[in-house]
Amino acid sequence: MAISFRKLAIEATMELADEAKAERGQAIVRFWYIFLVTVYVLLRGAGIGPTDLPADVVRIMxxxxxxxxxxxxxxxxxxxxxxxxxxxxxxxTMLGDYVSLTHGMIVGGFAMMPLFALVLWVTVGNGMRYGPKYLLAAWVMAQLSIMVTTIFNPFWRDNPDMVMTMVFTAAAVPTYAFALLRQTAEARTDAQNANLAKSRFLAQASHDLRQPVHAIGLFLAGLRDTRLNGTQSQIVERIERALQGVARLFKSLLDISTLDSGTLKYAPNSVDLNMILTDVMEQNEEAAKWNNVDLRFVATSATVIADPVLLTTMLQNLVSNAIKYGEGGSVLVGVRRSGNKVTLEVHDQGIGISDEHQPFVFEEFYRVQQPGDRDRDGVGLGLAIVARLAQLCGLEIKLHSTLGKGTVASICGFRTASSAGEGTDNPLSMNRTPLAGFRIVLIEDDRDVLAATAALLKGWGCLVQDFDTMPDTVELADLILTDFDLGSGITGTRCIAHIRSITGTETPAIIMTGHDEARVRSLIELPRVQLMTKPLRPSALRSLLSSVRIGAF
Incomplete structure (x- = not known):
């Protein structure tokens, strides 16, 4: 129910933005027709046209x-x-429009008959911008305008056929506009429903498939820690490589469905760029090794205002693309400063993008694929996600590419934050604390995932209490690691609160989820809780566990 209210609130906010845009547009139209009428009156007053407009009428108007x-x-x-x-x-405002035009047609007589065209313009404009109810009101006001003008203008009274023509015209044009408006509204509703259904399908399919992929990844990580011979290690590495490609695909599908749903929110904070760079480099080390890419980054002390989750997603997609298309070359990630502005750049020595393709690479599902090119994983969503996230964050994406030489992708527009704390080393990149003896309470309703996660944690030396539902009793632990949806209406946040009440301590916690990260994050109200999305990388989990143990979280 809370999610439904959140969606309604977002839809209401978007609707208000559309309403404001419509009113601004109609107000600008009003200034235009004031300008046109003024110019027309001045021209007629100067004797330009079939009939002159008397000087006193010009002054009045x-x-x-x-x-x-x-x-x-x-x-x-x-x-x-x-x-x-x-x-x-x-x-x-509508009344003001019609009163002004009616006044002009009454005072100006025959010379001001062209104002009737503006009556039609205003009538259709109000209806098309504001909807059918306002179109009906505008239609009534247009008819009243003709009637009042006929009563007070002798020329109009002496030409009843002309007046009847105007009455029918003022009725026919808005009626036709109403039919078009209704068809457009129906088509828009159908398109929105279809898009929403697509987004729901992508989100649900992504979530359902991420769970087994998550379990396979954990089992593979545990298998790597056993004594494998060379051939077995190669097979495991290839399976892991294919699995990571599937995981990236699921993440892209979930990211794009989240953007389509409008639930993603920009949450700016002070972000240490060096920590983000280090994290993304670690996540892509194996992919770079598999593609024979020399992946490097230039350390920085820059701290910027950004959403760390969205920034990581953007940078991850750019680096992943650079590695994918930069086989055998090098990829360099760095920061460029200009005053209080910071630009994040990803350079690669890959195949490059021809000029004809560059305008389209940020479109959804667009791939630069020529006949005979070898297949690469992905469906063409990475750069589209980057562009839409950048727009959400108020940033700009720039792309400079030369075919056969490489590409530079830039995220521009970051503002520098306070210099306090800049230049300090990231403890996670400098310190790797062993996890031997680290006490963890693990809760996961999927028994395959539970077994895989428990085996992996025990392989790292952790002491694990594992449960497939919210436990009634637990021993004191250093960390709570739980899935978000535990069945029977129980969520990870409720489970964390329950365990903390049992132990009487505010134990740090990590929630794992395959759902939309932004939605789940909005439902977490407890302190000292981190969120990780499935399928998670064992190295990322181990890094976060280490940060908990050394007190960095």
Whole structure:
């Protein structure tokens, strides 16, 4: 239920943004037609046109439109100051539009008949921007405008056929616009539903498949620690390599479905770039070795304002792409400073991208694949995810590539944070504390994953209490490691709170999940809880466990 409320809140926020955009657009249209009417009146007053406009009429109309311009500026300010859907404000502005046009047609007589075209423009504009209800209101106001003009303008009264033509035109055009608006709304709803269904399918399929892949990865890590001969080690390495390709694919699918759902939030914080770089380098060491790539990074003391999770995802995708297409070359990751701005760059000596493909590489599922090229893992989502995450974070992605020489991908626009703490070494990269004797409470409802995780932890020397559901009693431990969904309505956060109440200590905890990371993170309200997504890399888990033991978490 909490998730549904969250989705509703996000949809409401997006709807308010659309409403504000629509009102700003209509306000700009209002300024345009004021400008057009003013120019037209001045031209007619100067004798340009089939009939002259008397000087006193010109003065009256210009005086009126000066006042109407002030009114429009006040309305525009209120739209900027209080964006959103305010029916009263819309009704007042629509009434102002029709009153101004009716006044012009009454005062100007035959010479101002072209204002009827603006009546149609305003009628259709209000309906197309605000929806069917406002189109109906605009239709009524247009008919009233014609009726009032006919009553007070002798020329219109003397030409009833012309008036009837205008009445039918003012009825037919909005009616046709209404039909188009309804068809467009239905098509948009169908497209949104189809997109939502796709996102749900991708998210669910990704989650369901990540669980067995996660278990296989843990079993492989345990198998590597046994005494394997050379041939067996090669087979395990190849299985692990293929498994990591599958894991990256699942992560891409889940990332793109999360972006489509609109649930991802930007959570800026002060981030040590050196820690992010070190983590990403460690995650890609094996992939670089398999592709014969020399992977290096330039250490930095820069601290920036960023979302560490989203930044890691962006950098991981760029480095993964560089390794994938830079076989036999080198990949260098570094930071470039300019004043209080920081740019993160990934250089590779790969095959490069031709000019014709570069405008499209950030589109979803677009792959630069020529006939005869060897197959590479992935479905063309990595750069699309980077571009959308950068937009969410207010950053800019730049790409410079030369075919046959390599590519430079840059994430631009980071702001530097406070210099406090800069230049300190990351304890995790300098210190590798053994895990022998480290006490862990492990809870996982999938028994295969439970067995694999327990075996891996015991292989590292940890003392493990393992359970497939929330335990009634536990011994004092150094860490709680739990899945998020434990069945029977029990979540990892509830399990952590329960164990802490049993032991009477605020034991550090790690939650593992195959669901959308942002959604799960929003549901974690307990202190000293870290989140890891499945399928997790054993090296990343071991690094985090080490940080807990040395007190860095």
């Amino acid at each position: 210009l005086t009126y439109y000066v006042g109407f311009t002030i009114f429009s500026l006040v309305i525009f300010w209120t739209i900027l100051r209080w964006p959103g859907h305010y029916p009263a404000r819309r009704a007042i």
